[in-house]
Amino acid sequence: MDTQDLCQIVGHFSVRGGVTGIRPLGNGLINDTFLVETDGPDNYVLQRINQSIFRDVDLLQHNIDCVTRHIREKLVSAGESDIERKVLRFLPERATGKSYWTDGKQWWRVSVFIRDALTFEAVTPEYARCAGSAFGRFEALLADLPDTLGETIPDFHNMELRSRQLREAVAADAAGRMADPEVRSLVSEIRALEEEMCKAERMYREGVLPKRICHCDTKVNNMLFDRDGSVLCVIDLDTVMPSFVFSDFGDFLRTAANTGAEDDPDLGKVSFNMEIFKAFAGGYLASAGAFLTPVERENLPFAATLFPYMQAVRFLTDYLGGDTYYKIQYPEHNLVRTRAQWKLFCSAREKVDEMAALI
Numbered sequence: 001m002d003t004q005d006l007c008q009i010v011g012h013f014s015v016r017g018g019v020t021g022i023r024p025l026g027n028g029l030i031n032d033t034f035l036v037e038t039d040g041p042d043n044y045v046l047q048r049i050n051q052s053i054f055r056d057v058d059l060l061q062h063n064i065d066c067v068t069r070h071i072r073e074k075l076v077s078a079g080e081s082d083i084e085r086k087v088l089r090f091l092p093e094r095a096t097g098k099s100y101w102t103d104g105k106q107w108w109r110v111s112v113f114i115r116d117a118l119t120f121e122a123v124t125p126e127y128a129r130c131a132g133s134a135f136g137r138f139e140a141l142l143a144d145l146p147d148t149l150g151e152t153i154p155d156f157h158n159m160e161l162r163s164r165q166l167r168e169a170v171a172a173d174a175a176g177r178m179a180d181p182e183v184r185s186l187v188s189e190i191r192a193l194e195e196e197m198c199k200a201e202r203m204y205r206e207g208v209l210p211k212r213i214c215h216c217d218t219k220v221n222n223m224l225f226d227r228d229g230s231v232l233c234v235i236d237l238d239t240v241m242p243s244f245v246f247s248d249f250g251d252f253l254r255t256a257a258n259t260g261a262e263d264d265p266d267l268g269k270v271s272f273n274m275e276i277f278k279a280f281a282g283g284y285l286a287s288a289g290a291f292l293t294p295v296e297r298e299n300l301p302f303a304a305t306l307f308p309y310m311q312a313v314r315f316l317t318d319y320l321g322g323d324t325y326y327k328i329q330y331p332e333h334n335l336v337r338t339r340a341q342w343k344l345f346c347s348a349r350e351k352v353d354e355m356a357a358l359i
């Protein structure tokens with residue numbers, strides 16, 4: 001797709017000013033994202049929604065419209081300043097007024113690019129504390145959302161489902177990768193802990209663990225920071241849906257507390273950083289502490305292990321299935337990601353007692 005085509009797509013939305021440039025933005029693994037520069041007052045973010053993953057784009061955009069409207073109203077009634085930098089604004093499509101445009105084959109949306117914001121792949125403890133309090137606040141802001149949100153990916157963070165998908169991928173062995181002894185040993189190490197790692201779903205069935213509206217993709221690079229370290233805005237709202245609070249707590253730490261990269265080929269660099277845990281948990285408990293139940297609170301260390309575990313399961317499932325879900329840069333990428341997430345999980349698991357003491 002060239003700049004001219006992208007320009008035409010942008011033309012379906014009511015952008016202000018003329019487009020002066022379009023270039024790829026960020027490194028998300030699912031959607032395609034571009035920065036649209038203009039000679040008008042704002043720049044924009046153009047995204048192609050991955051419709052093989054988000055099957056119901058109407059529902060997806062309905063969720064996003066509800067969430068952004070609700071947060072905006074709350075910020076206005078709290079008398080906040082600089083609101084345009086604190087919540088995303090999606091542009092209406094000119095003909096339909098909807099927040100997306102489709103030609104029936106591809107789905108696109110445009111939001112206003114938030115100025116002077118910083119993104120990170122790794123954070124300092126100080127930024128982690130701010131992020132913790134931002135996520136607690138995000139969940140608190142959405143606690144009284146009047147609209148019903150659908151699950152844009154049903155059972156997205158359901159560990160029982162993810163385990164079943166791994167078992168199915170092992171049985172099907174679609175890409176013939178089970179022949180590799182390393183893969184077989186990863187599968188058996190992962191599966192040995194399956195029961196233990198599916199405890200949230202059991203607690204939910206027993207009625208002792210609630211679902212709340214969560215973000216469900218709290219990777220550190222889904223947050224926009226201001227220069228002073230405070231979190232301006234939480235982005236990437238595709239997966240906002242009812243889930244356990246473990247989702248947001250665990251997925252942030254999975255990325256931020258990793259001393260290496262998500263896909264680090266050097267496992268020596270990967271470990272779970274307790275300084276980040278301490279700062280993030282401190283910030284989170286300061287803003288979410290009031291609504292968390294004792295069961296939620298005491299399982300936060302479990303959440304810190306659950307997400308590297310779940311991500312290892314998801315990357316390995318995709319590897320076994322022939323790399324159909326996550327974008328990859330080289331053939332073994334999903335295996336390298338699996339190894340790194342597994343290493344991170346093992347490191348976090350060694351530290352759960354220490355985490356519990358801090359909580």
Ligand code: GN1
Pocket residue numbers: 027028029030031053216217219222236238239262311
């Ligand atoms: C995907 O879109 P992105 O890159 O922020 C994925 C997350 C994974 C993450 C792993 C819809 O997030 O669940 O944790 O990759 N999103 C979806 O990096 O599957």
Ligand code: MG
Pocket residue numbers: 028029219221222236
């Ligand atoms: Mg993202």
